[in-house]
Amino acid sequence: MEKVVVSIADDRLDRLPEVVAALRAAGLVVDDVLEALGLVTGAVRAGGLAALAAVDGVLDVERQRGVRVLPPEGP
Amino acid sequence: MSQPTSTETTGRYLVLLESGSTAASVRELDHVAGIQVASTTDTVAEQIASSDGLIFHELGIALVDATPDQLPGLNRAVDEPGPVLAVEAERVVHAITATDQDADVTAVDESAFTWGLQAVRANLSTATGKGIRVAVLDTGFTVAHADFVGRTVTTSSFIPGEAVDDAHGHGTHCVGVSCGPRKPASGPGYGVAYEAEIFAGKVLSNAGSGSDGGILAGIEWAIANGCAVISMSLGAATRPGTAYSAIFEQAASRALAKGTLIIAAAGNESRRPGSVNPVGHPANCPSIMAVGATDVQGALGFFSCGTVDAVGAVDVVAPGVDVYSSWNAAPGTKRLQGTSMATPHVAGVAALMAERYGARGFELWARLAQTARRLPLPSTDVGAGLVQAP
Numbered sequence: 001m002e003k004v005v006v007s008i009a010d011d012r013l014d015r016l017p018e019v020v021a022a023l024r025a026a027g028l029v030v031d032d033v034l035e036a037l038g039l040v041t042g043a044v045r046a047g048g049l050a051a052l053a054a055v056d057g058v059l060d061v062e063r064q065r066g067v068r069v070l071p072p073e074g075p
Numbered sequence: 076m077s078q079p080t081s082t083e084t085t086g087r088y089l090v091l092l093e094s095g096s097t098a099a100s101v102r103e104l105d106h107v108a109g110i111q112v113a114s115t116t117d118t119v120a121e122q123i124a125s126s127d128g129l130i131f132h133e134l135g136i137a138l139v140d141a142t143p144d145q146l147p148g149l150n151r152a153v154d155e156p157g158p159v160l161a162v163e164a165e166r167v168v169h170a171i172t173a174t175d176q177d178a179d180v181t182a183v184d185e186s187a188f189t190w191g192l193q194a195v196r197a198n199l200s201t202a203t204g205k206g207i208r209v210a211v212l213d214t215g216f217t218v219a220h221a222d223f224v225g226r227t228v229t230t231s232s233f234i235p236g237e238a239v240d241d242a243h244g245h246g247t248h249c250v251g252v253s254c255g256p257r258k259p260a261s262g263p264g265y266g267v268a269y270e271a272e273i274f275a276g277k278v279l280s281n282a283g284s285g286s287d288g289g290i291l292a293g294i295e296w297a298i299a300n301g302c303a304v305i306s307m308s309l310g311a312a313t314r315p316g317t318a319y320s321a322i323f324e325q326a327a328s329r330a331l332a333k334g335t336l337i338i339a340a341a342g343n344e345s346r347r348p349g350s351v352n353p354v355g356h357p358a359n360c361p362s363i364m365a366v367g368a369t370d371v372q373g374a375l376g377f378f379s380c381g382t383v384d385a386v387g388a389v390d391v392v393a394p395g396v397d398v399y400s401s402w403n404a405a406p407g408t409k410r411l412q413g414t415s416m417a418t419p420h421v422a423g424v425a426a427l428m429a430e431r432y433g434a435r436g437f438e439l440w441a442r443l444a445q446t447a448r449r450l451p452l453p454s455t456d457v458g459a460g461l462v463q464a465p
Contacts, residue, residue: 003287005287036333039322064287066286068279
């Protein structure tokens with residue numbers, strides 16, 4: 001499974017649950033629905049990103065990046 | 076007439092005219108001083124050459140030759156009703172010569188306040204951050220820290236299986252710089268917005284790592300809680316030419332529209348003077364304010380990422396070398412360096428501005444950039460310059 005973030009188009013934000021249901025049907029295991037940001041986070045099987053991107057109302061799909069505390073640490 | 080005393084003048088005069096009164100002005104200049112002006116819309120070169128001056132229509136200004144006996148008539152016209160509003164002697168202007176600015180090498184007295192608070196002039200501001208909510212998304216916070224007794228602190232962990240308590244230390248340091256105390260039990264005051272409400276979101280594990288999903292969840296939490304400012308001393312290095320995240324850009328843009336400004340560390344991947352590396356993810360998004368780091372002498376930190384591509388600009392800088400703040404372990408404070416330390420300085424100043432002006436979102440961004448102290452360094456490294464408290 002790959003961790004992904006999906007962004008929803010502005011004109012679909014008022015019907016977010018429908019889009020989320022469609023994302024689930026397209027293979028997304030939802031972690032979080034971030035309503036204020038119009039984003040959905042979750043995981044999808046390898047190679048499943050294209051199916052999510054094809055869902056009506058989806059703007060972008062990105063793989064989640066690893067993010068770290070920034071080095072250098074200490075004086 | 077305004078007569079510059081110390082400036083070199085040409086002997087010609089600039090006449091400010093009432094807007095939309097060109098024809099009347101031409102007659103008036105002839106009438107009051109016998110000056111024949113041509114218009115820049117005149118196409119006949121001889122007409123311009125034979126005249127005593129020119130009218131710039133778009134500007135509503137005439138540039139005229141006036142002999143000493145014509146000048147009194149012009150000056151009278153300013154005082155009398157009519158289209159002539161002002162007369163100034165035309166100045167000679169030169170290209171501005173760049174001069175070296177001596178670095179301020181004065182050692183800073185840190186007995187009362189850290190050098191960072193002094194550099195952003197937070198110690199001189201009457202704003203405190205009171206009533207403003209500041210979210211610090213990092214490795215969590217040492218909730219029981221003695222320097223934060225009595226403070227309003229709201230926490231949430233977005234790291235599965237880890238409580239918000241900061242076993243790393245980085246988050247506690249960042250909370251300290253942005254919102255810590257001015258009069259701790261010992262040592263200098265180190266917090267910029269010392270009466271702000273603290274929202275400490277743990278989006279990085281105790282090992283110092285996290286992922287996009289947790290950060291976005293933290294941003295959502297901060298917006299839902301009405302935080303005016305989000306401070307993110309985190310990131311992932313990027314290579315030159317890498318596109319920014321369309322999704323983070325959208326999130327940041329939606330956050331701005333909801334009155335929440337996201338401020339993020341530019342990154343520490345440069346090794347100056349030899350190598351300058353680009354602003355990292357997610358600070359490279361246009362709608363996220365990217366922060367570089369300066370030292371006590373106003374020089375750029377050797378590690379501070381720079382503007383390498385057409386997008387991914389450094390927007391402002393703040394103190395990020397030898398920064399004293401709270402820590403998760405004894406003795407409770409520590410000195411660190413990095414754009415991680417510069418970022419909460421900007422977040423704190425943003426909170427002071429949010430309080431002082433009621434500014435939110437893009438207005439807050441504009442005020443930070445507008446009032447930043449310009450530095451004699453490339454804009455690609457420092458953006459608008461060193462942020463300054465209101």
